[in-house]
Amino acid sequence: MTLHQNLIAGEWVGGDGVANINPSNTNDVVGEYARATADDAKAGIAAAKAAFPAWSRSGILERHAILKKTADEIMARKDELGRLLSREEGKTLAEGIGETVRAGQIFEFFAGECLRLAGEVIPSVRPNIGVEITREPVGVVGIITPWNFPIAIPAWKIAPALAYGNTVVFKPAELVPGCSWAIVDILHRAGLPKGVLNLVMGKGSVVGQAMLDSPDVQAITFTGSVGTGKRVAMASVEHNRKFQLEMGGKNPFVVLDDADLSVAVEAAVNSAFFSTGQRCTASSRIIVTEGIHDKFVAAMGERMQGLVVDDALKPGTQIGPVVDQSQLNQDTDYIAIGKQEGAKLAFGGELITRDTPGFYLQPALFTEAHNQMRIAREEVFGPVAAVIRVKDYEEALAVANDTPFGLSSGIATTSLKHATHFKRNAEAGMVMVNLPTAGVDFHVPFGGRKGSSYGPREQGKYAAEFYTTVKTAYTLA
Numbered sequence: 001m002t003l004h005q006n007l008i009a010g011e012w013v014g015g016d017g018v019a020n021i022n023p024s025n026t027n028d029v030v031g032e033y034a035r036a037t038a039d040d041a042k043a044g045i046a047a048a049k050a051a052f053p054a055w056s057r058s059g060i061l062e063r064h065a066i067l068k069k070t071a072d073e074i075m076a077r078k079d080e081l082g083r084l085l086s087r088e089e090g091k092t093l094a095e096g097i098g099e100t101v102r103a104g105q106i107f108e109f110f111a112g113e114c115l116r117l118a119g120e121v122i123p124s125v126r127p128n129i130g131v132e133i134t135r136e137p138v139g140v141v142g143i144i145t146p147w148n149f150p151i152a153i154p155a156w157k158i159a160p161a162l163a164y165g166n167t168v169v170f171k172p173a174e175l176v177p178g179c180s181w182a183i184v185d186i187l188h189r190a191g192l193p194k195g196v197l198n199l200v201m202g203k204g205s206v207v208g209q210a211m212l213d214s215p216d217v218q219a220i221t222f223t224g225s226v227g228t229g230k231r232v233a234m235a236s237v238e239h240n241r242k243f244q245l246e247m248g249g250k251n252p253f254v255v256l257d258d259a260d261l262s263v264a265v266e267a268a269v270n271s272a273f274f275s276t277g278q279r280c281t282a283s284s285r286i287i288v289t290e291g292i293h294d295k296f297v298a299a300m301g302e303r304m305q306g307l308v309v310d311d312a313l314k315p316g317t318q319i320g321p322v323v324d325q326s327q328l329n330q331d332t333d334y335i336a337i338g339k340q341e342g343a344k345l346a347f348g349g350e351l352i353t354r355d356t357p358g359f360y361l362q363p364a365l366f367t368e369a370h371n372q373m374r375i376a377r378e379e380v381f382g383p384v385a386a387v388i389r390v391k392d393y394e395e396a397l398a399v400a401n402d403t404p405f406g407l408s409s410g411i412a413t414t415s416l417k418h419a420t421h422f423k424r425n426a427e428a429g430m431v432m433v434n435l436p437t438a439g440v441d442f443h444v445p446f447g448g449r450k451g452s453s454y455g456p457r458e459q460g461k462y463a464a465e466f467y468t469t470v471k472t473a474y475t476l477a
């Protein structure tokens with residue numbers, strides 16, 4: 001089997017191979033991927049540092065052309081790359097292709113941003129002086145990504161980093177190196193100069209840590225768990241470096257008495273269980289007012305019975321497997337914790353077998369839960385959700401906001417008054433009305449509040465906040 005190597009200073013370099021395993025069928029090896037060492041990470045950082053002066057002053061047309069070419073190739077290969085994604089991560093083929101298309105759209109968007117980066121010219125408060133405000137690249141950007149969006153998250157970090165003239169050291173999650181390797185290969189062939197983008201696949205504690213410890217990394221953009229995010233923050237403060245964190249969620253989805261029941265059920269099932277519940281924007285707290293509660297729970301049960309959980313690549317599958325054994329253990333531990341805490345396991349929650357050995361779990365719905373239970377406070381990151389019964393809208397909003405997290409918050413209602421109030425008062429970076437808590441556009445800001453995020457927003461033109469630094473120049477006329 002071919003070894004997919006790391007890219008350092010424009011050269012593919014070796015290392016011990018690690019098997020990338022398909023969670024739908026653990027007998028299927030997706031590929032062998034080299035594992036970088038701390039020295040490889042240091043070499044990648046040195047290469048990015050050396051490449052920065054030229055790349056940061058390169059013409060915007062060159063950057064535009066490379067990103068556009070990358071977008072075009074991703075789009076042309078969307079079925080193949082989407083299949084690779086589903087094979088290595090376990091989300092369904094439709095979800096894998098959808099995420100791949102999104103990665104292509106992100107590269108296309110930032111190809112355009114290369115040509116749109118503007119500054120400001122304003123008069124000084126002093127006579128005969130002009131003031132110019134411009135944006136410059138930050139320097140070497142370290143990119144550290146999680147396993148649950150193997151192509152979209154690398155795309156939404158790499159594309160703006162390069163568009164605004166930074167050089168990059170990129171460490172993807174150990175579980176899903178395939179899509180990351182593929183987009184780095186595409187960018188490399190699209191004509192990126194040596195050292196502008198370096199790929200170091202490997203362990204967080206080794207390769208990621210070497211990035212955190214390097215004084216030559218001027219900015220780190222991180223998406224992953226709260227625990228690792230805190231390490232990134234501490235190390236970055238130590239080095240006085242810019243950092244951005246996107247972390248966990250415990251996103252509420254409120255269902256009011258006046259909701260359209262079918263809209264509410266579809267949005268709740270999507271929020272809680274699609275992509276196997278492994279989305280930072282997934283909803284695992286479904287907060288339902290008492291007038292609709294019993295009807296809603298019954299309709300959820302009916303809808304969940306029809307969900308097809310199977311091999312991610314099989315036509316007709318709606319929910320793929322959990323990503324690996326350790327995540328599956330975490331999910332089943334939380335199901336046991338929910339029962340011990342006194343919530344009622346109304347549907348699902350059992351391990352299931354399919355034609356191939358994989359990590360299959362029947363999506364689980366708890367009822368009779370309350371917001372102080374661990375299943376309502378801690379991120380499970382699997383297809384496990386809890387229904388919390390409340391009296392009215394006011395209590396629903398208070399419960400929705402009673403969480404350490406603040407990424408996405410949803411409501412199902414036909415009341416303009418409640419929808420408007422919720423949009424203004426939900427303590428989250430993103431609010432969804434009659435829509436799932438997950439599923440966002442690629443051209444507008446993405447991010448959260450409270451324990452979910454730190455630093456400027458990602459995506460859309462707001463990405464410039466993180467990937468550039470502002471300069472104010474004064475000139476005597």
Ligand code: NAD
Binds near residue numbers: 145227228407452
């Ligand atoms: P994780 O924190 O375990 O790993 C994330 C990345 O950090 C991986 O690449 C890992 O190798 C690396 N890492 C681990 N230890 C490190 C260290 N000491 N130094 C540097 N890097 C290190 O997270 P995960 O399990 O891959 O992802 C799941 C988490 O990601 C969930 O909490 C989920 O909510 C979150 N997530 C958040 C968003 C968002 O935008 N808010 C999006 C997707 C996922």
